[in-house]
Amino acid sequence: EKMHTPFDAIGEEKLHQLIDAFYLRVGQHPDLVPIFPDDLTETARKQKQFLTQYLGGPPLYTSEHGHPMLRARHIPFPITETRARAWLSCMDSAMDEIGLEGPLREDFFARLVLTAQHMINTPENDV
Ligand code: HEM
Numbered sequence: 730e731k732m733h734t735p736f737d738a739i740g741e742e743k744l745h746q747l748i749d750a751f752y753l754r755v756g757q758h759p760d761l762v763p764i765f766p767d768d769l770t771e772t773a774r775k776q777k778q779f780l781t782q783y784l785g786g787p788p789l790y791t792s793e794h795g796h797p798m799l800r801a802r803h804i805p806f807p808i809t810e811t812r813a814r815a816w817l818s819c820m821d822s823a824m825d826e827i828g829l830e831g832p833l834r835e836d837f838f839a840r841l842v843l844t845a846q847h848m849i850n851t852p853e854n855d856v
Contacts, residue, residue: 734785
């Protein structure tokens with residue numbers, strides 16, 4: 730029997746809606762605009778692949794791009810605590826928008842907080 734994963738519980742359609750809602754906000758957030766590309770289409774496509782596997786779905790990101798090595802892939806971008814907070818606030822309000830609620834949301838968001846913290850690679854006053 731197949732395991733029930735958070736990916737199954739959210740569903741592909743809702744996960745994709747979440748990521749589209751998230752990048753709309755990223756593209757307008759003054760703390761994030763300076764480090765993201767103008768066109769977020771490809772970024773969103775990769776994030777759909779990544780978050781699918783992060784939530785226990787098929788390993789779409791790894792199949793196309795290899796090991797995520799997320800911290801290493803973020804090194805080119807100066808990520809401060811302020812930017813991590815901005816990233817998480819865009820995700821929090823995207824979750825509100827698509828109506829993701831309950832323990833599923835709380836567990837997913839708590840994991841994202843830890844991952845976001847791990848991406849911080851630049852002290853605030855260096856930016
Ligand atoms: C890529 C910023 C946290 C997953 C990127 C890119 C930027 C960025 C600037 C490059 C976009 C592009 O060139 O297309 C940030 C900031 C974060 C953060 C400021 C705040 C802490 C996270 C977290 C995750 C994540 C928490 C996963 C849960 C990814 C993935 C990519 C990416 C999968 C694509 C990597 C690739 O090029 O293959 N991020 N990120 N990021 N980020 Fe983040």
